[in-house]
Amino acid sequence: MTDTPRIEVTIAAPIDDVWRALREKDRIRHWHGWDTPGLDDEIDLIYFQSFTEDAQARTLGVQEGDQIVLEPDGDATRVTLTRAPRGVSPEWDAYYDDITEGWTTFLQQLRFYLERQPDAPRRTAFFAGTTAGAQPLLAELGLGDVATRPVGSAYRATLAGEEVTGEVWFRSEHQLGLTADAWGEGLLVIAFVPPGEEKPDGSAMAVLSTFGLDDAAYAELNDRWAAWWSPRYPAPAEPLPGTEA
Incomplete structure (x- = not known):
């Protein structure tokens, strides 16, 4: 940069x-x-x-x-x-x-x-980890093809065991954003940086913004993603600022 x-x-x-x-x-x-x-x-x-x-x-x-x-x-x-x-x-x-x-x-x-979502309260789930020795996050989530589609394109994918539909919200060098109809028209932002000189362990991140899910549905989503995420992208030894929770 x-x-x-x-x-x-x-x-x-x-x-x-x-x-x-x-x-x-x-x-x-x-x-x-x-x-x-x-x-x-x-x-x-x-x-x-x-x-x-x-x-x-x-x-x-x-x-x-x-x-x-x-x-x-x-x-x-x-x-x-x-x-x-x-x-x-x-x-x-x-x-x-x-x-x-x-x-x-x-x-x-x-x-x-x-x-x-200008009026709706959100509830988020957040996951962060390292990428050394791990598969690229987009490929692991089955989003390799989705990531090549133009912004605004519709998609359907199985994300951590759940069928999700929506549209491509944004794409940058290291990030992909997807709307998620199943989460009350929510938003998924995922990021992946492979290991490099400045970041030897690399980094992976997912932010799931949900709207209107009851406690049981939110807990099920969070637990399912945690079970999928933890063995693939283990937590760094020293969390980045803002990722300690």
Whole structure:
């Protein structure tokens, strides 16, 4: 990656709605991250401590230098996040690429929230692990063909033992997002980074955002994915920031 990666997402929502989703804590909880005991503290740290904002210009500075800019794009809103260069926060440089990937996930979850689930509370399941010696995640999930389809294409797949249908939501270098009808029109974001010089153990991640599932259905989904995931992508010795739960 370059020293200042840029992530751009166009959201089919008015700019005022997107701005509120970035500045109101109750709304941020609908899309940022995933369910952890520390989610509220994380939201407060990123969006409401050491931040800069210009509400009129619709710009927001967070994470000690990351810049978010909203711009009208017809009836939609273009959201551009530009990372601060490496070295601005040296204590976080070891996680620089992970944070960039995290922003890709979060902005796509923001888009999903505003376009598909603006009023419904979500419940998430989260899985993270290492990839050394493991099969690539997309292939292991049977999504190799799905990952090549254009955004907006319909798909059907068996995911951790469950038949799931939906559409391709987004695709990036390391991530794939799929809507999931079976989860109350939910969203699956999966990421896979093979072992390399900067990340010898590699990394795999799945965020399942569900809507309207009762306790039993949510527990069954979470347990089934945990049983599928754990032997394939074991937890890292030192969890990445935000993945400890």
